Amino acid sequence: MLTLAARALVVGLLPLAFAFSDSVPLVAWSSHRSVALDSLPSTLPKGTHHDSILASVLNGNDICDNDLVVVVTQPGLHASDLRGLPSSSHTRRRLADAPSSIELPYVRYSSTSPLSHIAAVVSERCGSHAVTVNFGELDLETKPTGKHVVCMDMPSLEEVAGPRRSAMIHQESLLSSELERLTSAFPNHLVIFTGTFPSLHRRQIPDASEVDSPASSISARPAFAPSNSTLPAGGLLKRYQILTPALITTLLIAFFIMVPVVMLGVYALASIQAPIREPLKNFSAQDKKNQ
Numbered sequence: 001m002l003t004l005a006a007r008a009l010v011v012g013l014l015p016l017a018f019a020f021s022d023s024v025p026l027v028a029w030s031s032h033r034s035v036a037l038d039s040l041p042s043t044l045p046k047g048t049h050h051d052s053i054l055a056s057v058l059n060g061n062d063i064c065d066n067d068l069v070v071v072v073t074q075p076g077l078h079a080s081d082l083r084g085l086p087s088s089s090h091t092r093r094r095l096a097d098a099p100s101s102i103e104l105p106y107v108r109y110s111s112t113s114p115l116s117h118i119a120a121v122v123s124e125r126c127g128s129h130a131v132t133v134n135f136g137e138l139d140l141e142t143k144p145t146g147k148h149v150v151c152m153d154m155p156s157l158e159e160v161a162g163p164r165r166s167a168m169i170h171q172e173s174l175l176s177s178e179l180e181r182l183t184s185a186f187p188n189h190l191v192i193f194t195g196t197f198p199s200l201h202r203r204q205i206p207d208a209s210e211v212d213s214p215a216s217s218i219s220a221r222p223a224f225a226p227s228n229s230t231l232p233a234g235g236l237l238k239r240y241q242i243l244t245p246a247l248i249t250t251l252l253i254a255f256f257i258m259v260p261v262v263m264l265g266v267y268a269l270a271s272i273q274a275p276i277r278e279p280l281k282n283f284s285a286q287d288k289k290n291q
Contacts, residue, residue, distance in 0.1 A: 023106040024195030025079040026053060027091065029098035031189050036060030037100040049110045050194070057192065058118050064126035068186030069149045071119060072175065076158035077195030079105035081168045089169070090176030091193065109197055119149045138178060150182065158198045 028037055036057045044053075054071075063069070082105070085092050095101045116132050123130035128147035131138075135154045154171060157164065183189050 022109055023079075024050060024109045024197070025077060025082050026050065026104045026107045026192070026194040027082065027095060027102065028057060028190065028192040029094045029101035030066070030191070031183070031187060032065070032099055034060070034100035034190065035062050037102050037190075040102045040104075042102075042104075044104060044107065048108065050107045051110050053104065053107055054118055054192070054194075057190075058122050063122060063190070064147075066186075066188055066190045067147050068182060068189040069119075069122060069128070070152065070179065070182060070189065070191045071150070072152045072154060072179075072191070072193045073196045074154035074171075074193070075156035075196050075198040077154075078157075081157065081164070084165045084168060085172055086169070089172055090179065091172055094191070107194075109195075116151055119151050123149045135175070135178070138182075148186065152178070156198050 030037060039060075040053070040056065057063070058069070082091065082103075087093075087096075095103055116130075119130050119132070122128060126147055126149075128149045130149050130151075132151040133153070135152055138150070138152070154175065157168060157171075179191060183191070
């Protein structure tokens with residue numbers, strides 16, 4: 001009975017480890033009241049996809065009221081990464097202080113419509129300049145003019161070395177500096193920050209020649225290798241994050257459920273004693289020796 005209960009508990013816990021394996025977080029804020037953001041529910045209906053949320057925001061009736069729309073994507077971003085940011089971080093402060101904001105920790109991810117395609121639709125609809133850059137490549141003129149839609153790719157969190165939380169805080173700090181430069185030049189803006197799957201990320205972005213956009217005052221400068229993307233010298237444990245959440249959950253299940261069950265089984269078997277055989281009546285070892 002105990003073994004059956006343990007198995008049922010293990011089966012019940014396993015879905016928790018993988019319940020959000022196909023989801024990514026999505027947060028957004030605007031410098032003004034946004035009907036598109038305010039109309040989104042804080043709890044999404046079951047089965048709502050990443051694409052539909054983006055389409056709902058970027059196809060809203062008031063999207064063209066923004067002089068700047070920034071869509072930041074980060075492969076491997078988890079909801080726990082955003083929860084781990086300090087309250088003083090740029091993202092946390094903007095979500096708390098913005099006139100309109102939304103925070104969706106678990107959105108079912110789908111990649112049927114690349115973000116660059118959605119941005120191109122917004123660009124065509126609003127007459128904006130569409131720009132797609134990697135993080136650190138953004139080149140902003142002193143006095144930019146016109147409307148812009150910027151798609152920015154952050155380095156993957158799955159490839160960083162060292163503690164994940166420290167890496168996330170560092171990258172978010174760098175991102176905040178980049179966003180401050182942009183939003184100070186375009187006070188009327190909308191920012192979307194979302195995760196993507198690392199294996200599906202590289203590279204959904206068309207070349208500049210494929211995007212029919214007017215000449216832009218924001219462009220991509222020659223790429224450079226960010227210092228935090230270089231793998232340090234050292235052993236395997238310094239290069240990669242070994243203890244992932246799924247592995248930690250599996251180890252906890254093994255140690256706190258499976259090991260006690262096995263130990264109980266061993267003790268139960270050890271407590272079973274074989275019956276002691278009694279000697280036959282009217283028979284003695286001395287008589288057998290004399291024979």
